[in-house]
Amino acid sequence: MTNEHNEHLNTNDMPQFPESYWWDSITLPSFPKLTEHREAEVVVVGGGITGVTTAYLLAKAGLKVVLVEAGRLLHGTTGHTTAKITAQHDLIYDELIHTFGQEKAQLYYKANADALHFIKRMIEDHKIECDFHEQDAYIYTNSDTYTTKLEKELAAYEKLGIHGDLVEQIALPIPIKSALVMHKQAQFHPLKYLKKLVELFVQLGGTIYENTTVETVEKGEQPEVVLRDGHKITCKHVVSCSHFPCYDGMRFYFTRLYANRSYVIGVKSEKRYLGGMYISAEDPKRSVRSATSANGDNLLLIGGESHKTGQGICMIKHYEALQAFAQQTFGIEEFAYRWSAQDLVTLDNVPYIGHLSSSTPNIYVATGYRKWGMSTGTAAALLLRDMITRKENAYEELYTPARFHLVPDVKTFVVQNADVAKHLIGGKLEMVSKKPESLSNDEGAAVSVNGKRAGAYRDKKGNLHLVDTTCTHLGCEVEWNEGERSWDCPCHGSRFSYDGDVLEGPATEPLKKIEQS
Ligand code: FES
Numbered sequence: 001m002t003n004e005h006n007e008h009l010n011t012n013d014m015p016q017f018p019e020s021y022w023w024d025s026i027t028l029p030s031f032p033k034l035t036e037h038r039e040a041e042v043v044v045v046g047g048g049i050t051g052v053t054t055a056y057l058l059a060k061a062g063l064k065v066v067l068v069e070a071g072r073l074l075h076g077t078t079g080h081t082t083a084k085i086t087a088q089h090d091l092i093y094d095e096l097i098h099t100f101g102q103e104k105a106q107l108y109y110k111a112n113a114d115a116l117h118f119i120k121r122m123i124e125d126h127k128i129e130c131d132f133h134e135q136d137a138y139i140y141t142n143s144d145t146y147t148t149k150l151e152k153e154l155a156a157y158e159k160l161g162i163h164g165d166l167v168e169q170i171a172l173p174i175p176i177k178s179a180l181v182m183h184k185q186a187q188f189h190p191l192k193y194l195k196k197l198v199e200l201f202v203q204l205g206g207t208i209y210e211n212t213t214v215e216t217v218e219k220g221e222q223p224e225v226v227l228r229d230g231h232k233i234t235c236k237h238v239v240s241c242s243h244f245p246c247y248d249g250m251r252f253y254f255t256r257l258y259a260n261r262s263y264v265i266g267v268k269s270e271k272r273y274l275g276g277m278y279i280s281a282e283d284p285k286r287s288v289r290s291a292t293s294a295n296g297d298n299l300l301l302i303g304g305e306s307h308k309t310g311q312g313i314c315m316i317k318h319y320e321a322l323q324a325f326a327q328q329t330f331g332i333e334e335f336a337y338r339w340s341a342q343d344l345v346t347l348d349n350v351p352y353i354g355h356l357s358s359s360t361p362n363i364y365v366a367t368g369y370r371k372w373g374m375s376t377g378t379a380a381a382l383l384l385r386d387m388i389t390r391k392e393n394a395y396e397e398l399y400t401p402a403r404f405h406l407v408p409d410v411k412t413f414v415v416q417n418a419d420v421a422k423h424l425i426g427g428k429l430e431m432v433s434k435k436p437e438s439l440s441n442d443e444g445a446a447v448s449v450n451g452k453r454a455g456a457y458r459d460k461k462g463n464l465h466l467v468d469t470t471c472t473h474l475g476c477e478v479e480w481n482e483g484e485r486s487w488d489c490p491c492h493g494s495r496f497s498y499d500g501d502v503l504e505g506p507a508t509e510p511l512k513k514i515e516q517s
Pocket of ligand 1: 254471472473474475476489490491492493505506507
């Protein structure tokens with residue numbers, strides 16, 4: 001594609017380190033680590049939008065709630081989202097009608113519309129200043145094949161009573177054939193909104209612990225949440241909002257979920273942005289919305305380049321592709337931010353929210369939101385609150401993790417697991433010749449140490465960090481993620497820091513450190 005802005009593209013303008021705009025524009029309170037045994041009625045594990053909203057709702061219902069987070073609150077996917085609050089989850093409704101039937105497809109829409117309504121009401125009731133703006137959401141295409149798909153999706157909207165239209169023009173300076181709009185969706189600053197929910201939770205008597213890692217859960221009438229350092233929290237209900245469930249209970253969730261990584265950049269543009277939230281129907285996916293930077297400048301958030309975790313090209317290339325799109329479409333005045341996020345996807349594209357299994361009625365999970373965590377995380381919190389307080393909720397059956405549809409689940413299941421086997425075997429056989437000595441400062445790679453594959457990162461001061469690249473979950477070989485400076489597992493999405501600490505599960509043990517002789 002040629003473009004008037006192309007000649008100005010300069011990859012050196014890219015921020016040196018990944019940092020989310022949301023995190024850069026707010027200060028959040030910090031909370032202590034739990035260092036003793038405790039009791040509670042409900043333990044919520046995971047401090048993202050689902051965990052914080054669930055904890056708030058349960059405390060408001062009068063329950064004694066403890067929220068534990070392995071790292072910092074709101075620092076996972078919630079702090080790295082594009083923060084669109086919408087029921088337009090890409091092209092989904094035509095597929096849902098075929099897989100689940102019209103009634104469930106309609107429930108899926110309503111659950112997300114309810115979530116948007118709940119967020120809006122919270123903002124109004126508590127006067128939360130969080131840059132909330134109503135926006136129309138668009139899926140656009142420049143291909144004939146996807147135009148037909150958009151027409152089918154509009155037919156699904158009409159069957160389900162969703163307020164939408166097909167249009168031939170949008171307010172983005174790119175050629176399109178067609179776009180499907182869902183009216184009156186919204187965008188906000190997720191951390192400004194959730195900061196208020198955290199304050200309300202604490203005012204209601206809730207307790208939060210950060211840097212508190214859950215090792216496992218001992219099931220029973222009074223389940224015990226066991227922390228990595230051996231302390232326990234005894235409770236009546238455990239809610240896992242930690243992406244991969246903090247306790248699997250032999251349900252093998254890692255075979256029913258796969259991890260995707262995607263990228264976001266924040267740029268100040270040369271062209272004026274005329275509003276709306278957009279996503280392309282076809283690949284390469286491009287997601288666009290605006291935000292307001294701390295000093296009042298208009299920032300464009302451009303996302304895309306999604307791939308299975310640990311299986312992408314060189315990470316910087318993904319940012320460069322988004323940078324090129326931004327430059328060609330809007331012109332970049334300043335490249336202010338870049339960051340990435342990991343999302344989990346279920347076999348049938350509908351999240352798992354509800355009882356972990358029928359034999360553990362007091363342990364709940366919420367996971368597999370694809371890329372739609374703002375509405376789905378809120379819908380999950382509302383459902384979990386109702387399940388724990390024994391209120392009827394129309395969405396319980398739709399989201400139950402107990403479901404296993406034969407089509408297309410089984411096909412996806414086989415493909416996913418064949419993919420895992422490929423990485424399990426392929427990674428082991430891969431020959432690496434690179435030596436740790438050849439690494440420059442701030443460079444990481446798979447290297448050969450004493451004839452064996454190892455992971456090496458030389459930090460900015462020149463210190464070398466060596467780890468065993470065998471993932472501690474089930475033994476696949478982790479790959480270097482240059483963008484985030486982490487070791488990522490291509491099999492089920494575990495991530496480890498450059499010196500091996502667990503950043504994201506399902507792995508719970510760190511990578512082994514290697515001492516160089
Ligand atoms: Fe399962 Fe690595 S996450 S083998």
